[in-house]
Amino acid sequence: MDGPPTTTPRRTSGGPVLQDEVTEAITAAFFAELADVGYGRLSLDAVARRAGAGKAAIYRRWTGKQPMTVALLSEVAIAAIDVPDTGTLHGDVRQYLATAREALEHPLVSRIVPDLLAEATRNPELAEALLGAVRTPRRNKAALLLQRAIDRGELPAGTDLETGLDLIGGPLYWRLIVIRSPIDDAYLDRLAARIVGGLLV
Incomplete structure (x- = not known):
């Protein structure tokens, strides 16, 4: 090697x-x-x-604790979102979920994310910085997945992208970070199918 x-x-x-x-x-x-x-x-x-x-x-x-935190989290969080083009909406969603699962199951991530969310409720300045540097770029990157499906004709042109992004990211985060239940490949298969079905409604 x-x-x-x-x-x-x-x-x-x-x-x-x-x-x-x-x-x-x-x-x-x-x-x-x-x-x-x-x-x-x-x-x-x-x-x-x-x-x-x-x-x-x-x-x-870095000029201080908050700038360091925002910069490093942004770098890692955005890199962790992979949106490869598999050729189908279902394939793209399934791969996205697998990549997100890997990131969220990391021992450090599972401890850091809940703490930062709690801190953000007490620290509006940190919350605003994280929204601009982490959440928005991540959602913009993930939106490419839905836009590709629209371009392929798998989703209608008027698809609600905001709701679609919540549908893709929400269930996985809830299960791994909030209720801390394990996710196997079979669950990812079922979740991807349900998400695609929901997007098509």
Whole structure:
């Protein structure tokens, strides 16, 4: 197996070179710390200690706790949404669900997401930032799945995309994050069929 690709260190505007391995260590430490203590108790000092880096290394990359949280969550959350074109609406929905299941079943994610949702109810500024940087781009990306079905003629041109996106994402989130029930492949097959049926109503 080939090793990791060689990357060129990044430089901040007028500032020092940012070493990718340090960024990766800080990122991993951030998510581990966030899962352990939650957003409210998260401190950049603790993240730096866990990463084996100086606090200044964090501030060279992000201006504070909230900007760091929003940036890293946005990067990971948007990358986790995969919308490959399988050629059919059912195939696309089934693949979307499988990818989302994998992301939501990650041990860190299952601890981080409920905490952030609770924190967002107490912190309107954080809530607004997460909506703009995480929720909206994720929904826009997922909307490609429905638009492809419209373009293929599988869904009518007047399909309600907002309701359709809720229908695709809601049941999986409810089952895995809220009631914490396991999901196997057979359940995904049934759920994909029901979602497609609902979209066609």
